[in-house]
Amino acid sequence: MKEVKVGIIGFGTVGAGVAANILGNSDVIAKRANVKLVLSRIADLDITTDRGVKIPEGVLTTDAAEAIREADIVVELVGGTTVAKKFILDAIQAGKPVVTANKALLALHGEEIFAAAEKAGVDVYYEASVAGGIPIIKALREGLVSNRISRIYGIMNGTCNYILTRMENEGADFTTVLADAQKLGYAEANPSLDIDGFDTAHKTAILAALAYGRWFGLEPVHVEGIRDLELADLRYADELGYRIKLLAIIKSADGKVQMRVHPTLIPKNVLLANISDVFNGVMVEGDMVGQTLFYGRGAGRNATASAVTADITDVAVNLAAGSVRRIPAFRPGEQFSEVLSMDEVSSRYYLRLQVKDCPGVIASITQILADKGISISSLIQHERREADGTVPLVILTHVATERDIRSALAELGVLAINQAPVKLMRIEDI
Amino acid sequence: MKEVKVGIIGFGTVGAGVAANILGNSDVIAKRANVKLVLSRIADLDITTDRGVKIPEGVLTTDAAEAIREADIVVELVGGTTVAKKFILDAIQAGKPVVTANKALLALHGEEIFAAAEKAGVDVYYEASVAGGIPIIKALREGLVSNRISRIYGIMNGTCNYILTRMENEGADFTTVLADAQKLGYAEANPSLDIDGFDTAHKTAILAALAYGRWFGLEPVHVEGIRDLELADLRYADELGYRIKLLAIIKSADGKVQMRVHPTLIPKNVLLANISDVFNGVMVEGDMVGQTLFYGRGAGRNATASAVTADITDVAVNLAAGSVRRIPAFRPGEQFSEVLSMDEVSSRYYLRLQVKDCPGVIASITQILADKGISISSLIQHERREADGTVPLVILTHVATERDIRSALAELGVLAINQAPVKLMRIEDI
Structure with a gap:
């Protein structure tokens, strides 16, 4: 031997x-x-x-x-x-x-x-x-080698998933849970790499390279972290049947690849939504194999x-x-060589506004969305008037482009009835 | 090339x-x-x-x-x-x-x-x-090569998982769902290989061989199928926080391996319990990696x-x-060479009895269990008297050996107050 x-x-x-x-x-x-x-x-x-x-x-x-x-x-x-x-x-x-x-x-x-x-x-x-x-690189490189990969979804940062799980289960806010995670050694003293999404973005760049045969690097990965996530948003998501996860999203269509990392609403009943605590999970969808999921400890x-x-x-x-380089570390193949710009990305959206409780509010907001061709899939306004006379309004949209939603957001932001920055998150129905 | x-x-x-x-x-x-x-x-x-x-x-x-x-x-x-x-x-x-x-x-x-x-x-x-x-063989053989494998749990028969999912979701009985599955092409005209657990047993033998370096064959795999599963048992399981899956169980301890396939109660909140319809999932636990899970389509x-x-x-x-037989199909290694006999297997158990509704019933049943050293973790008796004056009694036990539970079952079976064969299923807390 x-x-x-x-x-x-x-x-x-x-x-x-x-x-x-x-x-x-x-x-x-x-x-x-x-x-x-x-x-x-x-x-x-x-x-x-x-x-x-x-x-x-x-x-x-x-x-x-x-x-x-x-x-x-x-x-x-x-x-x-x-x-x-x-x-x-x-x-x-x-x-x-x-x-x-x-x-x-x-x-x-x-x-x-x-x-x-x-x-x-x-x-x-x-x-x-x-x-x-999780042997996900071997799976992508060898086990699923015969597939054209259409989508990869990854929960790949244990620190963020731990924080989100505790916020959801305990109704504790981000700052409290982060401090606790730091005390327990689940988060670094300087947590930015994890909670601002960069660690997940590094992993996203690697998986995209393996799936699509081009070393894209970090630059084209759109990154948003979980630092600004409010408990209210987790609660509305829950009410609407969703959980919020920091999700890596890699998709390809029409010869273009999109890569992004951001807090994402995913339906509670899909397996990925049930990956909790420090655990990681990666869903890979191929044209032959369909949906697969790989789960385990992402760190430690x-x-x-x-x-x-x-x-x-x-x-x-x-x-x-005697078979050195039998399967090289990375084999350039350019299965998809173009990157979709974030403007062109399509998604469903979650919007939360804090608006004056007065007549015509919903009409003027939904008109702005309608003007951009953005259609609404659900809307909640509860009877929860704040001391300042405002109420939260939560809207889920059908699929729209980033360009259109950004343009709508700019108009919503300057509406006189709107009393706070509009919260925006993306939804993936998986 | x-x-x-x-x-x-x-x-x-x-x-x-x-x-x-x-x-x-x-x-x-x-x-x-x-x-x-x-x-x-x-x-x-x-x-x-x-x-x-x-x-x-x-x-x-x-x-x-x-x-x-x-x-x-x-x-x-x-x-x-x-x-x-x-x-x-x-x-x-x-x-x-x-x-x-x-x-x-x-x-x-x-x-x-x-x-x-x-x-x-x-x-x-x-x-x-x-x-x-699901690239589970590559994962066991290569991706998890550095682990001593302690447990493998597999939902590996799409037909059974489809039937169980529909029974649970729709409250339909086994025979009805099987007939429907046959109509839809999810079950064979002769469904025995699937529903009696043999197909899962074949896969169990293969995974055990890879994990433990010995080609055990089928003989030592204990097999029970889902044919006799009653809707009542799915309902009690649900009430107690469990789902019922046809589970392949491979475990090793003290140099001995156990291999079994049978309907199993698993807690609803574990990932494996959330694998539905025709999908398969295999959980592998290793001493280094901890728990991993691999999910996807098991057939088609x-x-x-x-x-x-x-x-x-x-x-x-x-x-x-030029690296033929770089990794052979199967390399005998005898990491564990003995097979644990079914008598020696320990498990928690689910028992359902149909007993006369009269004084002293619970006392006499629990006394039989106590005499065998079997302790009870929960017990339900609802006010659901049948036309024949009997009531169902459901007992979950703590860990006991098969030998002891079988011996208790023999005594329970001949009790005059017991009006039907005692239903037994095993529980895995995963």
């Missing part, structure tokens, strides 16, 4: 998980895959902090170059987009295959890294970069390690079988 | 789907996998019936041997366990890799087929044999074709990369 030396760079949470996985389960991996994974080196600047894994003598080092030199496979778990990139390119230049979980780096510099890997003739795998332990030491170690095993099997 | 000739044996529903998939999507497959799939031959005794796919001139043949001879990859879609086995072994002996969707054949003769494939040095892949379009022309064509592509990539 071939022995394969694994060098890990970055001994943080995930690094410790991968070390534990290799140390604890290399026997079962060997039985299944006929390769023996050996932990050769773990490099980190800090090799004294106890990470809860007993690492064999002589494995820890502060010298990343040494870890690269001695390894058959280099595992980058440093994170970030600077030094991590250097380690990966160094490994590739040394002819070593690379496994990484670094979504931000791939979303920003994927093309450069994959080009270097192609030139050097080595594998670069990155299953753990999207949806943690062990779940992420499961994906990283699966990649390591895949690369090790390639080394053993 | 390597061209790979695909020969299909069996031009039924799935055969037509695979042909359509290759003809329609070989361009996108080529872009992703760098292999060009070419439909070389389709063999069937009936090559005149219109299958809804336009097959190029000269591809259809009645000669299976010819299809095997001319192909680089042989796809067996005949079904059954006799002639299908011969075709597969013929192909293997001719040195041709094989893709099949034949769960019954693999569950019964997997070892023989895989031994032949090993001897001949060819690949045999079978993704479509379990849960249709296109979904099954998606899995078959993914396998064809995988084999084609092996041929192109």
